[in-house]
Each structure stands twice: as structure tokens, then as C-alpha cells.
Amino acid sequence: MSATLAQAPAPQAPSGAHLVAPRRSWRQPVVLWVMGLLALAAFGLGSPGGTSSTFGLSAAGQAVQLPDLPLPTRPTALVLALVGLAVAAVVTWLVKERRPVSVWWSVLFGVAFAVAFLVWAVADKQISFVSLLQGSVFLATPLVFGALGGVLCERAGVVNIAIEGQLLAGAFLSAVVASLVGGGAGVYVGLLAAPLAGLFFGWLLAVFAIRYVVDQVVLGVVINVLVVGLTSFLYGQVLVQDGDRWNQPGRLPRVPVPGLSEIPVLGPVLFNQSIVVYLMYAAVVVLHVALFRTRWGLRVRAVGEHPKAADTAGIDVNKVRFRNVLMGGAMAGLGGAFFTVGSVGAFGEEMTAGQGFIALAALIFGRWSPLGALVAALLFGVAGNLASVLSIIGSPLPGPLLLMAPYLATLFAVAGLVGKVRAPAADGVPYKP
Structure with missing residues (x-):
């Protein structure tokens, strides 16, 4: 099959097309320069002097x-802001x-910007870097699965x-099944039941999108509205009325990996998590x-890029x-x-709170690659967890802005950091044999 695909004739470009240079897109450099100068002015020059x-x-x-690691606030933020500006200069060139711009330039810029912001926000205070990263990996888990x-x-x-x-359907079914089974095994049975809910709504998507050729974007929105309405109705009529029976699933315990969890810094971050995080890895x-x-x-990949050739x-x-x-x-x-047996320990109405759409952003930021989606989801997880940590220690930023942090990070990532990306060529295009 590989040989057949390799022998398929490539589409011929129009005469003289090889002389036309690819179109430049200045969106990514512009966004990087704007954010880099913002980091320099606000986090670097705007940091209080004489603090750590x-x-x-x-x-x-x-x-x-x-x-503990004390860092001088202003010098550290200045250096990180200059690193971001250097990345912006490289991307501009x-x-x-x-020339192609690797996604790792965006990742490096995002890390430098985030750490500069963190140093500025923690001025004259102390936080646990390990706990911040551990919580970020934890919060990124549903984003990774969604992506x-x-x-x-x-x-x-x-x-x-x-x-x-x-995501919302999986959260609901896992909570109900775990509550009905009860005991120590309940959370694990609930974890196994969650994919069945997603499978059912995946089947609805497949039937209407592939067999009946319904517009896939509209269909996805309809399924989202259907799940929200269905789970909200059942939550109000069943789970609220008899919560002790239907909405007490419990939570998955953390399972430290012997030896690996004792590695400094990375050990507790990566290897002292619940089983749902290990399943994500x-x-x-x-x-x-x-x-x-x-x-x-x-x-x-052949089906997604060139279905006729496939x-x-x-x-x-x-x-x-259909299978995919x-x-x-x-x-x-x-x-x-994750939302029920992995984190909260109970189902709440519309508890996914837009995480599915952030997972879509992670998918785009990661350029339709599992490893890329993992990196993007981790960045969004850091943004979400950082907002919680800073609200606890008393950040100079107002509370509503902190709540917006993960969504703002998503907008910046998709709008500029990700650069020019290309989805699979036949993505969203129905195929009729």
C-alpha cells in the first residue's frame, strides 16, 4: 500500500508556478514583538527593584x-523579556x-513570557514551583485527551x-457509574465507563457527518448543545434529588511511582499523579x-490528506x-x-467550562500532532493553575483578570504564537466514493 501511494502521480503545478515565492505571513512576528515589548515594559522595567x-x-x-531558589525580580524578568525579543527577531528573520518557522520557537517564547510574568507576579513572595508544575500537569490532562x-x-x-x-458526557457517566458501584472499585469502574459516553456521541457525529454528510461544524455545535441540555436536565432531576446515591463517585488516589517520584523537581511533578494522568502519558x-x-x-493520514488517492x-x-x-x-x-473521579469527586452542571474548546486550540497549536498537542495543553494548564496560585498568594492582578488567564493564553497562542499552520488537506470535506 505504501508503494502504491508513493507511485501515485503528484498534481502538476501550473506553468511558471515554481517561480512564485511562497507568500509571507507577518502575523506571528508582529504578535511576538508586541508581546515581547509588553513583557519588557510591564514585567521587566515594571518590576519593583530590590525585591526577590x-x-x-x-x-x-x-x-x-x-x-528554595530566590531570584532577583527585575533582572530575571528583564533577561526573560530579552529572550522573548530575541526569539521574535529570529522568527522575523x-x-x-x-524559511519554515519551527513550533519550538513559539514554545520557547511562551515559556520565557510565562516565567517573566511569574517572576513579576511573585515579587517579594514565595510559591512552590513543584506544586505549580504538578497542578499544571494535572489540569492539562483533560485538554490532552480532548486534543x-x-x-x-x-x-x-x-x-x-x-x-x-x-468531555461533559464522559464526566457525567463516570460520576453516575462510580456512584452506583460504590466502594473502592467504583472510581475505577467509572473511569472505564467514561469512554462509552464519548463513544456514543462520537457515533452520532460519525453517522451524521459521514453517512448523511451533515455540515461537520454545525453538527459539532448541535452535539455540544444536546449534551449540555441532557446532562443539565438529568442533573436537576436525578443527581440533585438523590445525590447520595447518584453523585458521590469519590476520587482517584494519587499513585506515586516508586523511585521515580523521589527525583528532585520532576519526580513529584510527573510521577506522583493519579492513574488518569498516567493513562494520558x-x-x-x-x-x-x-x-x-x-x-x-x-x-x-492518507485518508485525511488525499482520500481519492487512498x-x-x-x-x-x-x-x-468512521472508526477514527x-x-x-x-x-x-x-x-x-478527570473532572469527576479524577478531580472534583462529584458532577456539576456544565463543569467542563469550555475546556473542550481549549483542547481544540491545543490541537491547532500542536499542529495536529499528539506530542505538539501535549506541549500546548501543558502551556494552557500552566496558565490555568497559575491563576489559582496567584489568587491565593495575593497577586497584583485583579481576580476577574486571573480567571480569564487560561482563555487569554488560548487566544494569544492561536492568534499569533502558533504561526502559519495547515490542517490535513481533506479535513472537513465529505467523501463520496
Whole structure:
């Protein structure tokens, strides 16, 4: 099959097209320069002089305790702002020379900007850097599952706007099943039940988008509204009326990995988490290898890029799409279990609070790659957790602005940091054999 695809004739460019240079896009450099100058003025020059920002580098109870790290606020913020401006200069040069801009330049800029903001916000105070990162990985988990569900769908050519609804459905079913089963095993049964809810709404998406060729964006919005209405109705009529029976799922305990959890800094961040976080690690690795190193992944990418060529090579395009949408729905549903058995310990009305749409942003920022989606989701997780931490220690920023932090980070990332990206060529395009 690989040989057949390789032998397929490439589309011919119009005469003289090879002489036309690719069109420049200055959006990313402009946004980087604006944000870099903002970091320099607000976090660097605007930091109070003679103060330090102190970060704890060890978790409580670790065998190896590292000393706290005090950083001079203004010099550190200035250096990080200059790093961001240097990245902006490099990206500007790359765009000017019409060279490809790696996503890692955006990641480096985002990290420098975020740490500069953190140093400025923690001036004359102290926070635990380990706890901040640990909570960020935890909060990024549903975003990663949602983004992976989108990768599975969109790599096969189906737009999945219904991630928000699939997350919410998974959260609801996991809470109900875990409550009914009860006991120590209840949370694990609820975790296993969550993908079934996502699978069902993935099936609805697949049937109407692939078989009946309904507009995929409109269909995703409709499914989201359907799930919100259905779960809100059942929450008010059942879960509120008899919460002790229907809405007491409990929470998954943290499971430290022996040895690895004692590694300074990274140990408690990565290896002292609940089982749903470890499942997220496994899902990213397995899906990345499957997409880019297996025959199945080649078939999926062929269907998403050139379905006609894939059909000619003997691949059943719509069957591949149908299966991928089902798997994507199940993946997003598994992420929904985070909100109930993984985090809160109960179902709340519309508790996903737009996380499915942030997962879509992570999918785009990660350029339809599992590893890229992981990095993007971690950045958004840091933004969300940082808002909570700063509100506790008394940040100079007003509370409503802190609540907006993850959504503002999403807007900046998609609007400028991500640069020019290209979705799979047949994404959202129905295929009729």
C-alpha cells in the first residue's frame, strides 16, 4: 500500500508556478514583538527593584530536599523579556527569508513570557514551583485527551467540534457509574465507563457527518448543545434529588511511582499523579507512534490528506473515518472522567467550562500532532493553575483578570504564537466514493 501511494502521480503545478515565492505571513512576528515589548515594559522595567521572587523546588515529604531558589525580580524578568525579543527577531528573520518557522520557537517564547510574568507576579513572595508544575500537569490532562480525540478525527478528515460535549458526557457517566458501584472499585469502574459516553456521541457525529454528510461544524455545535441540555436536565432531576446515591463517585488516589517520584523537581511533578494522568502519558506515546510509525497511521493520514488517492490504493475511506471518529470520541470521553473521579469527586452542571474548546486550540497549536498537542495543553494548564496560585498568594492582578488567564493564553497562542499552520488537506470535506 505504501508503494502504491508513493507511485501515485503528484498534481502538476501550473506553468511558471515554481517561480512564485511562497507568500509571507507577518502575523506571528508582529504578535511576538508586541508581546515581547509588553513583557519588557510591564514585567521587566515594571518590576519593583530590590525585591526577590522565591520558588520552592521540593515537595513535602521527599527524601531529597532542595533549598528554595530566590531570584532577583527585575533582572530575571528583564533577561526573560530579552529572550522573548530575541526569539521574535529570529522568527522575523525566518519569515523574511521565507524559511519554515519551527513550533519550538513559539514554545520557547511562551515559556520565557510565562516565567517573566511569574517572576513579576511573585515579587517579594514565595510559591512552590513543584506544586505549580504538578497542578499544571494535572489540569492539562483533560485538554490532552480532548486534543488527542481531535487528532484522531481530523487526521482522518473529520472536524470534531463536539469535544466539549464528549468531555461533559464522559464526566457525567463516570460520576453516575462510580456512584452506583460504590466502594473502592467504583472510581475505577467509572473511569472505564467514561469512554462509552464519548463513544456514543462520537457515533452520532460519525453517522451524521459521514453517512448523511451533515455540515461537520454545525453538527459539532448541535452535539455540544444536546449534551449540555441532557446532562443539565438529568442533573436537576436525578443527581440533585438523590445525590447520595447518584453523585458521590469519590476520587482517584494519587499513585506515586516508586523511585521515580523521589527525583528532585520532576519526580513529584510527573510521577506522583493519579492513574488518569498516567493513562494520558500512555495515550500520547501510543498515538504518536501509531500515527507516524505504523501502516495504520499511514492509512489514516492518507485518508485525511488525499482520500481519492487512498481510495484508489484500496482503502475504504469512510470506514477509516468512521472508526477514527469513534476512537476520538472515546478518547475525549476518557478525558471527561478527570473532572469527576479524577478531580472534583462529584458532577456539576456544565463543569467542563469550555475546556473542550481549549483542547481544540491545543490541537491547532500542536499542529495536529499528539506530542505538539501535549506541549500546548501543558502551556494552557500552566496558565490555568497559575491563576489559582496567584489568587491565593495575593497577586497584583485583579481576580476577574486571573480567571480569564487560561482563555487569554488560548487566544494569544492561536492568534499569533502558533504561526502559519495547515490542517490535513481533506479535513472537513465529505467523501463520496
